[in-house]
Amino acid sequence: MKYMLMICRDESVALTPEQGADMGRSTDAWIGEMExxxxxxxxxxxxxxxxxxxxxxxxxxxxxxxGPFAETKEQIGGFDLIECADLDDAIExxxxxxxxxxxxxxxxxxxxxx
Amino acid sequence: MTPDPGGxxxxxxxxxxxxxxxxxxxxxxxxxxxxxxxxEAFAQALKTWPRDGVPRRPGAxxxxxxxxxxxxxxxxxxxxxxxxxxxxxxxxxxxxxxDDESGIRDDxxxxxxxxxxxxxxxxxxxxxxxxxxxxxxxxxIARAFLIPEPTMAKRLVxxxxxxxxxxxxxxxxxxxxxxxRTAGVLAVLYLLFNEGYAASGxxxxxxxxxxxxxxxxxxALAQLMPDEPEALxxxxxxxxxxxxxxxxxxxxxxxxxxxxxxRSRWERxxxxxxxxxxxxxxxxxxxxxxQLQAAIAACHATAPTAAETDWAQIALLYGRLxxxxxxxxxxxxxxxxxxxxxGPAAGLELxxxxxxxxxxxxYYLVPATRADLLRRLGSWAEAAASYxxxxxxxxxxxxxxxxxRRLAEASGHAEAVGQEEAAxxxxxxxLAEASGHAEAxxxxxxAGKDEAPGPSPAQ
Numbered sequence: 001m002k003y004m005l006m007i008c009r010d011e012s013v014a015l016t017p018e019q020g021a022d023m024g025r026s027t028d029a030w031i032g033e034m035e036x037x038x039x040x041x042x043x044x045x046x047x048x049x050x051x052x053x054x055x056x057x058x059x060x061x062x063x064x065x066x067g068p069f070a071e072t073k074e075q076i077g078g079f080d081l082i083e084c085a086d087l088d089d090a091i092e093x094x095x096x097x098x099x100x101x102x103x104x105x106x107x108x109x110x111x112x113x114x
Numbered sequence: 115m116t117p118d119p120g121g122x123x124x125x126x127x128x129x130x131x132x133x134x135x136x137x138x139x140x141x142x143x144x145x146x147x148x149x150x151x152x153x154e155a156f157a158q159a160l161k162t163w164p165r166d167g168v169p170r171r172p173g174a175x176x177x178x179x180x181x182x183x184x185x186x187x188x189x190x191x192x193x194x195x196x197x198x199x200x201x202x203x204x205x206x207x208x209x210x211x212x213d214d215e216s217g218i219r220d221d222x223x224x225x226x227x228x229x230x231x232x233x234x235x236x237x238x239x240x241x242x243x244x245x246x247x248x249x250x251x252x253x254x255i256a257r258a259f260l261i262p263e264p265t266m267a268k269r270l271v272x273x274x275x276x277x278x279x280x281x282x283x284x285x286x287x288x289x290x291x292x293x294x295r296t297a298g299v300l301a302v303l304y305l306l307f308n309e310g311y312a313a314s315g316x317x318x319x320x321x322x323x324x325x326x327x328x329x330x331x332x333x334a335l336a337q338l339m340p341d342e343p344e345a346l347x348x349x350x351x352x353x354x355x356x357x358x359x360x361x362x363x364x365x366x367x368x369x370x371x372x373x374x375x376x377r378s379r380w381e382r383x384x385x386x387x388x389x390x391x392x393x394x395x396x397x398x399x400x401x402x403x404x405q406l407q408a409a410i411a412a413c414h415a416t417a418p419t420a421a422e423t424d425w426a427q428i429a430l431l432y433g434r435l436x437x438x439x440x441x442x443x444x445x446x447x448x449x450x451x452x453x454x455x456x457g458p459a460a461g462l463e464l465x466x467x468x469x470x471x472x473x474x475x476x477y478y479l480v481p482a483t484r485a486d487l488l489r490r491l492g493s494w495a496e497a498a499a500s501y502x503x504x505x506x507x508x509x510x511x512x513x514x515x516x517x518x519r520r521l522a523e524a525s526g527h528a529e530a531v532g533q534e535e536a537a538x539x540x541x542x543x544x545l546a547e548a549s550g551h552a553e554a555x556x557x558x559x560x561a562g563k564d565e566a567p568g569p570s571p572a573q
Contacts, residue, residue: 086282
């Protein structure tokens with residue numbers, strides 16, 4: 001099954017340079033392991049919500065606004081598409097992600113047709 | 115032929131429903147189909163058993179009928195709508211599985227773990243367990259949890275969809291997950307028991323039947339996981355509580371404290387079984403929260419009179435429980451036990467520490483316990499004040515009625531003491547009485563509603 005991991009964390013909490021470096025190393029290690037296992041199909045870190053744009057079309061008019069569409073404490077800072085046998089495997093992969101230790105990983109199954 | 119085939123079907127339903135559904139889910143991977151075909155198999159039994167007699171192995175008979183129905187439906191479905199994926203799932207049916215003596219593989223453990231998967235909301239875990247393993251109808255489950263039937267139906271449908279769509283595996287978890295997932299299953303069964311145990315009075319009959327279902331499921335789990343002492347511990351805990359159930363409530367529906375309960379109404383055979391199951395669990399040498407709580411319940415259940423209760427042992431067990439599973443509710447119970455063993459003053463010290471921590475602020479049992487200890491010290495006016503606080507925090511009518519009675523008593527004494535003191539008399543009557551509040555709360559208390567296995571504030 002395919003799942004998207006939404007890597008969420010509180011952007012306003014800044015990491016110290018050491019924490020940032022450690023996070024980079026841990027994330028690289030996680031990516032390396034999950035690619036070696038053939039679990040991770042694709043993934044990308046995202047620019048912060050300050051660089052986000054919200055688009056809506058209402059009554060034929062395109063409404064463009066800045067920022068995220070909802071006020072939440074944690075924001076999506078990246079995503080990974082993974083392929084696993086089942087949810088327990090996906091949970092294990094998510095739990096191994098470094099951000100899981102201080103942020104939240106939302107595990108969403110793909111909407112498979114048929 | 116059995117003289118009462120209708121009764122035999124009812125008995126088979128209680129005994130075999132979960133097994134039939136579990137086997138069908140294992141074969142088809144389709145939860146709705148499994149339930150429907152199991153239902154049809156029991157309907158078939160109602161028709162043919164009175165005519166042909168009860169089969170030698172009712173469970174195997176029912177599973178075979180249900181399986182044949184499922185295969186028919188899937189073949190028809192595959193032919194009509196080319197549902198090849200489901201047809202492919204049929205393949206394992208003919209493979210020899212690790213059958214037990216009945217010839218039918220017992221998939222109930224897989225079903226339990228899947229129903230209690232942590233990715234499902236807690237209330238869905240409970241409902242799904244009752245539906246698929248215990249065979250309660252959606253209407254019965256809705257009544258037991260006091261919610262409208264369509265809401266319960268939706269809850270069950272959503273849970274089944276999530277199992278399918280999110281890929282929750284139908285299996286007993288692998289070794290590295292087994293211990294935490296087992297704790298989750300035990301917690302659901304204990305919550306189920308507590309829902310039934312907290313119910314009182316005739317109007318709550320449906321809810322009280324939850325106790326019987328919980329005991330049945332715990333018994334099955336203990337059989338299926340013979341190496342898990344906590345499963346035995348949970349079964350023992352349930353049996354020891356259940357044995358005292360009819361004595362907990364008087365004819366008016368009011369709660370009777372442990373001390374005041376008529377011990378001749380306790381079910382001796384259930385206490386005996388609970389104690390034996392507990393002993394078997396403790397022999398494994400791996401104590402856990404349920405075993406310790408069962409040991410505490412056993413201390414109460416085996417005391418010939420309230421006065422002969424081994425409070426020192428109970429205080430010790432609560433101490434061990436608190437180390438294993440730190441919880442303010444456990445601390446509160448330890449305070450009560452210490453008060454009984456070493457005197458109310460020692461208990462009041464522990465209650466004061468709990469109050470200072472603020473962990474249980476707003477929980478009526480804290481002021482109620484304080485009030486009880488003060489009452490036993492003869493500090494009637496202070497006791498009355500604490501009873502009043504407790505009364506305002508109490509959640510159920512039965513709790514309020516109980517506290518009202520205590521409050522009236524304490525207020526009466528406080529007044530009398532005031533008059534006697536004026537006359538130069540000592541009013542401290544020093545009633546040596548067990549605090550029964552924890553019992554008044556039922557075995558769940560505040561913690562039973564949590565996801566974690568709830569420590570029992572009851573004795």
